[in-house]
Amino acid sequence: MNISKIFTENDLLFLQQRGSNPEEVAKQFGYFETGFDFADLQRAATIGDGITRFGKEECAQFLSEYSALTENKRIVKFVPASGAASRMFKEVFTYMENEDENTRSKALKLLQNLKHYAFYDELNAVMQADGLSLQAEIEEGHYQLILQYLLTKKGLDYGSKPKAVLQFHRYGQETRTALEEHLVEAANYARSAGNQCFIHFTISPQHQTLFEGLIAKVLPKYEQRFGVKYHVEWSTQRPATDTLAATEDNQPFRDNQGNLLFRPGGHGALIYNLNEIKADLVFVKNIDNVFYDSELQDTITYKKVLAAYLLKVQKQIFTYLSWLQQDAIPENKLAEIKIFIEQKLSLSVPAAADRNTLCKILNRPLRVCGMVKNEGEPGGGPYFVKNREGECSLQIVESSQMDMNNPQQKQIVANATHFNPVDMVCSFLTFDHHYFNLLDFVDPETGFISSKSYEGKPLKAMELPGLWNGAMAKWNTIFVEVPLTTFHPVKTMFDLEK
Numbered sequence: 001m002n003i004s005k006i007f008t009e010n011d012l013l014f015l016q017q018r019g020s021n022p023e024e025v026a027k028q029f030g031y032f033e034t035g036f037d038f039a040d041l042q043r044a045a046t047i048g049d050g051i052t053r054f055g056k057e058e059c060a061q062f063l064s065e066y067s068a069l070t071e072n073k074r075i076v077k078f079v080p081a082s083g084a085a086s087r088m089f090k091e092v093f094t095y096m097e098n099e100d101e102n103t104r105s106k107a108l109k110l111l112q113n114l115k116h117y118a119f120y121d122e123l124n125a126v127m128q129a130d131g132l133s134l135q136a137e138i139e140e141g142h143y144q145l146i147l148q149y150l151l152t153k154k155g156l157d158y159g160s161k162p163k164a165v166l167q168f169h170r171y172g173q174e175t176r177t178a179l180e181e182h183l184v185e186a187a188n189y190a191r192s193a194g195n196q197c198f199i200h201f202t203i204s205p206q207h208q209t210l211f212e213g214l215i216a217k218v219l220p221k222y223e224q225r226f227g228v229k230y231h232v233e234w235s236t237q238r239p240a241t242d243t244l245a246a247t248e249d250n251q252p253f254r255d256n257q258g259n260l261l262f263r264p265g266g267h268g269a270l271i272y273n274l275n276e277i278k279a280d281l282v283f284v285k286n287i288d289n290v291f292y293d294s295e296l297q298d299t300i301t302y303k304k305v306l307a308a309y310l311l312k313v314q315k316q317i318f319t320y321l322s323w324l325q326q327d328a329i330p331e332n333k334l335a336e337i338k339i340f341i342e343q344k345l346s347l348s349v350p351a352a353a354d355r356n357t358l359c360k361i362l363n364r365p366l367r368v369c370g371m372v373k374n375e376g377e378p379g380g381g382p383y384f385v386k387n388r389e390g391e392c393s394l395q396i397v398e399s400s401q402m403d404m405n406n407p408q409q410k411q412i413v414a415n416a417t418h419f420n421p422v423d424m425v426c427s428f429l430t431f432d433h434h435y436f437n438l439l440d441f442v443d444p445e446t447g448f449i450s451s452k453s454y455e456g457k458p459l460k461a462m463e464l465p466g467l468w469n470g471a472m473a474k475w476n477t478i479f480v481e482v483p484l485t486t487f488h489p490v491k492t493m494f495d496l497e498k
Contacts (some may be wrong), residue, residue, distance in 0.1 A: 038403035040367035044416040045382035062308035073280035096147035119167040181290035187226035241269035266463035271471040320437035368422035370482035446470025
């Protein structure tokens with residue numbers, strides 16, 4: 001693509017100042033013209049065909065082996081936590097801003113249940129500082145005033161803070177934020193040698209002070225309670241991963257100053273952050289999928305099961321790679337490797353595959369992903385997908401990647417039985433104890449384009465291949481069924497009431 005036809009001299013200077021590569025930006029911008037292909041779904045992954053289900057005895061065996069398998073290994077818990085809670089309170093903002101009878105009745109019902117939320121005392125305190133009584137305002141039905149104190153800078157400002165720092169759960173006189181629940185989880189299944197707990201949060205730059213303040217406040221308490229030493233790190237999404245917006249006729253979108261408008265590239269940009277993690281084992285879990293202590297046991301159990309299974313599979317892969325390094329390898333060993341690839345990794349092996357082909361298949365980052373039975377949750381799921389080279393592999397596919405106007409593809413989606421709860425264990429360790437460059441295993445053809453607006457003007461925005469979709473498309477992937485009791489996302493405020 002001719003850069004001079006897209007960008008002016010001022011544009012090129014602007015790109016240089018923000019650290020963007022003009023050639024890369026231009027190449028990426030070309031997708032507005034060509035679009036992205038839908039995923040070529042071959043069939044849904046189901047139990048026995050792409051998804052493994054472990055019985056009680058197998059789970060018990062993995063649990064018994066977990067400590068030995070993870071001994072002397074560096075374990076990191078990676079938590080995407082950059083999102084603000086604005087979507088979580090979308091409906092509540094409507095209550096605050098509207099006066100009609102419908103929203104008023106819903107808002108009053110919310111106020112009657114407000115005492116059950118963990119943030120009740122915090123909200124009461126901030127209102128008392130202004131000489132108001134929360135309970136009195138509830139009884140008077142002053143819902144707009146109360147919601148202003150909950151959502152805006154007038155009070156707690158929950159509408160603009162990240163989910164990580166919001167009060168999620170109450171334990172008697174104690175409350176916990178979502179971030180604190182992840183500290184608790186890490187102590188239960190992600191300890192490295194010497195009771196060290198490494199946790200990495202991805203955050204937005206504007207929220208860093210909030211994170212730092214919360215960590216400084218709560219860390220000593222949980223270290224003492226669980227007998228661990230926490231090492232909490234955070235990173236932000238790189239500006240270089242932002243994507244250039246387009247006008248509706250596919251020209252570069254400009255702001256009121258005439259500068260190119262860039263937008264965050266979605267959670268797929270976090271593959272750069274993940275690529276910086278140096279560990280033997282990495283647990284990936286969203287910030288809002290947390291439980292009360294009384295409901296946490298299944299999560300602990302299956303995190304260890306997934307990790308133990310990954311480490312055993314990885315050990316076998318390393319054994320096979322060592323065989324393939326030898327000058328001569330017996331045919332029976334080659335046959336064993338091919339069977340392993342087909343049965344454990346759900347990949348087809350060409351009949352004429354030689355040792356180089358087998359090495360290439362095995363020598364990739366590895367992930368084991370938990371999948372729950374689909375009970376109507378929106379979002380992605382596990383499928384066999386064919387890429388442009390004709391290779392078929394297990395992929396997590398988002399609804400935006402599915403061509404629901406194609407009857408055949410629509411039927412495949414209808415046959416799906418499981419849902420992706422973003423519950424995975426990964427390893428980027430190579431056979432020779434280095435680390436893969438995860439950027440080498442991204443499929444750039446799996447992004448998508450959506451319609452947005454900027455200051456009232458319509459625009460087209462591009463999202464990079466999703467973190468657990470196209471960003472991991474060329475990994476070796478294993479799907480394992482986990483119980484629904486390990487999945488409790490807080491997408492709206494009302495999920496906290498559940």
